Amino acid sequence: MKLVIDDTRCKGCNLCVMVCPYHIFQEGRTSNRRGIFVPELDRPERCTNCRLQPLYQRRLCGVCQMICPDQAISWLHEAPFEPHKVVIEY
Amino acid sequence: MSVEDWYRVDRLPHIFCAGCGNGTIINCTLEAVESLGWKIDETIFVSGIGCSSRAPGYISTDSLHTTHGRALPFATGVKMAKPNFNVVVFTGDGDLSAIGGNHFIHACRRNIDITVICMNNQIYGMTGGQGSPCTPKGALSTTTPYGMDENPFDLCELATAAGANYVARWTSYHVKELNQAITFGLQKPGLSFIEVLVQCPTNYGRRNKLRDVQSMISAMKDHALLKEKRDRLLAEGKPIPDGMFVVGTLTDRNRPALGVKQ
Amino acid sequence: MQGNDACAEGAIAAGCRFFAGYPITPSSEVAEQMARKLPKVGGTFIQMEDEIASMAAIIGGAWTGVRSMTATSGPGFSLMMENIGYAAFTETPCVIINIQRGGPSTGQPTMAAQGDMLQARFGSHGDYSVIALAPSTVQELFDLTVKGFNLADRFRVPAFLMSDEIIGHLRERVEFPDEVECIPPKPIREGMLPFEPEDDLVPGFTPFGKGHRVHVTGLTHNEKGYPASTDPDLHEKLVMRLVEKVERARHEIADYDIVNPDAEIVFISYGAPTRAVRQAFLDAPEKSYGHLNLRIVWPFPEDLLKKFKNARVFLVPEMNLGQIAREIQRHVDQPVIPIPRLGGELHIPAYLLKCAEEQE
Structure with a gap:
């Protein structure tokens, strides 16, 4: 699972920054083209839901998504890891 | 089905200000509705006028955005004419307790099987921050420039006294508890009333030294007193600190209800 | 039979299955009859806390696809004005029985008048158009109640039965037809939006629960039903259509x-x-x-x-x-x-x- 912020919906209220127990969300430093400081993600792979949702088959934590007044936070399914054949060019 | 299906995605982002908690409450409600497996075509959201009442416009069910304060009679009409519909009312403190006060107590008295979610931001937000019946004493607003000198309503006590089956109060910070309370209220036959204290940084916080969202949320978090804790304090004869409000399930009973699905 | 009773009989014959009302002289008999008769035919009667709520409830009832009605007199009619404007703007078919009494204010509760005729047309704020019927016999009170429902459904407007205390309390011979003509509202056509007008300027009616997921709002709305209250052209077009759909049929429906x-x-x-x-x-x-x-x-x-x-x-x-x-x-x-x-x-x-x- 991958944590994403939809920057077309985010209004930059920073509530997610306040509630995330892992402090994954950091206040944004640059404004996007709508003039909104969308929070930045600090090592989102630490998110419990990202790590453990496939294992438990239910939503874990999820406070950031539920408190986000603008419905901007969601988790995307990621394709499971597939071994790649690495071609090394000399 | 996921929660996203309950949104009219083509209308997002919504008109609420940055930091407004109404969107949080919509999330919690839709999460609850979704977890109960309700069908979109059997659920009706009704609202009156105000910030809170814009909510049904973003929800992809059949929805009724009505006149100021009249959401409950409209919902009564829908529910009585077709008891098979699940009816949820979004309302605000001004909408519910000022202009709609009479409808509110009568809906509670009838104990009609609807769920009322009141987004109490303690102010008239949409019209620019006028004092409402839930504005705390001393708070500043555009119509109370020297501080509110009237006593505020306690909506939960009002609903309990008027006869509602389920009454709970939470804040937009307590999302998990709120989600559980709404889930419980939706299933409860009879009128379920859930008051949610919600931050309004634009029109309430700005005039009351709580300019940013974080400080409003912290203030709500610090002043919320769990019902269990209050009961314990009372039992021990200890005083309840000033300015605290009680959160939790305040009433849960099984009085005969009207318009329950057969 | 008394006029008010004939009115209730007409409503039930026309398929009215939801009544919300508040007692007021001289129209209370309509509510009393409906309270007695509706449960027997599978309908719902509810006595609301005031006329504002009564009008609100029948609009809610009408949107579930049930023929809905309320009955009142002058003072209650004034209270209903807010939601009558809502019904006109959201194109909700419903019937309001007004057994007129002397006004203004509380006036003469037990005496007749016709003082609400302009209020019926212009009472709520903003421009809109409605249908108002006026019976002069008890038989007509029955017939026009049925007709009121059919017209309300056809044009999707609130229809008023502007009777008065004299007809409401008059006892006269009434003949009930074996069957009355009930014309349901035109359903929405495939691919049309909930507020998209057809050639007769009336959109097809899509009640709740039919899968069209309609958003009904008293704000200026587009054809989808979504609020668009800051679009001047849209508002003008919408209000013109609401007035025009009734006004241009005035000679055709004249009785x-x-x-x-x-x-x-x-x-x-x-x-x-x-x-x-x-x-x-x-x-x-x-x-x-x-x-x-x-x-x-x-x-x-x-x-x-x-x-x-x-x-x-x-x-x-x-x-x-x-x-x-x-x-x-x-x-x-x-x-x-x-x-x-x-x-x-x-x-x-x-x-x-x-x-x-x-x-x-």
Whole structure:
């Protein structure tokens, strides 16, 4: 699972920054083209839901998504890891 | 089905200000509705006028955005004419307790099987921050420039006294508890009333030294007193600190209800 | 049978299955009858906390696809105005029975009047158009209630039955037909939006729970039903359509009686005063006055006035200070003389004849 912020919906209220127990969300430093400081993600792979949702088959934590007044936070399914054949060019 | 299906995605982002908690409450409600497996075509959201009442416009069910304060009679009409519909009312403190006060107590008295979610931001937000019946004493607003000198309503006590089956109060910070309370209220036959204290940084916080969202949320978090804790304090004869409000399930009973699905 | 009872019978015959009301003299008998009869036919009766809530509840009921009705009198009618505007703007078909009494304010609860005629048309804020029917006999109270439901559904507007205390409390012989004609609202066509008008300017009706996921709002809305309250062109188009859909059908739906269209002196009446005019005609068979009785007052069918080619003067007996006489004067060049009668009693036929003789 991958944590994403939809920057077309985010209004930059920073509530997610306040509630995330892992402090994954950091206040944004640059404004996007709508003039909104969308929070930045600090090592989102630490998110419990990202790590453990496939294992438990239910939503874990999820406070950031539920408190986000603008419905901007969601988790995307990621394709499971597939071994790649690495071609090394000399 | 996921929660996203309950949104009219083509209308997002919504008109609420940055930091407004109404969107949080919509999330919690839709999460609850979704977890109960309700069908979109059997659920009706009704609202009156105000910030809170814009909510049904973003929800992809059949929805009724009505006149100021009249959401409950409209919902009564829908529910009585077709008891098979699940009816949820979004309302605000001004909408519910000022202009709609009479409808509110009568809906509670009838104990009609609807769920009322009141987004109490303690102010008239949409019209620019006028004092409402839930504005705390001393708070500043555009119509109370020297501080509110009237006593505020306690909506939960009002609903309990008027006869509602389920009454709970939470804040937009307590999302998990709120989600559980709404889930419980939706299933409860009879009128379920859930008051949610919600931050309004634009029109309430700005005039009351709580300019940013974080400080409003912290203030709500610090002043919320769990019902269990209050009961314990009372039992021990200890005083309840000033300015605290009680959160939790305040009433849960099984009085005969009207318009329950057969 | 009493007029108010006939009204309730008409509503049930027309398929009304939801009634929300609040007691008010002289219309309470309608609510009482509905409370008694509706549960037996599978309908719902609910007594609300006030008339504002009654009107709100029937709009809610109507959106579930059930024929809904309320009954009231002057003071309650004033309270309902807020939600009548909502019903007109959201195109909700519903029927409001107004058994008029003397006003303003509490006025004469047990006496008749026709003082709400302009309020019915213009009472709520903003521009809109409605349908108002006026019965003059108990039989008509039954028939026009049925007709009111059909018109409300056809045009998706609130329809008013502007009766009065005299007809409401009158006991007369009524014949119930074996079957009344019930025309359900036109359903929404495949691929149409919930507020997208068809050729007759009326959108197909899509009640709740049918999968169209309609958003009903009192804000200015687009054809999808979504609020778009800051678009000037959209608002103008919407309001024009709401008025036009009713107004342009005014001659087609007109319901009237004409007596002696060649007369020079013509009475125009609706509701209870029609009875006085008819009696006057019976009392003076030698006179050849004309008479136009309107059963649908709003939208006003002004073409009917042209049917009186030789008319020199129009006499309009009304139980108000000339509310419809003013409307008639807008459309004709001849003098229109209102014959007002306040106080709750009907015009005396001899007085009407005297008024007519003065014009000879």
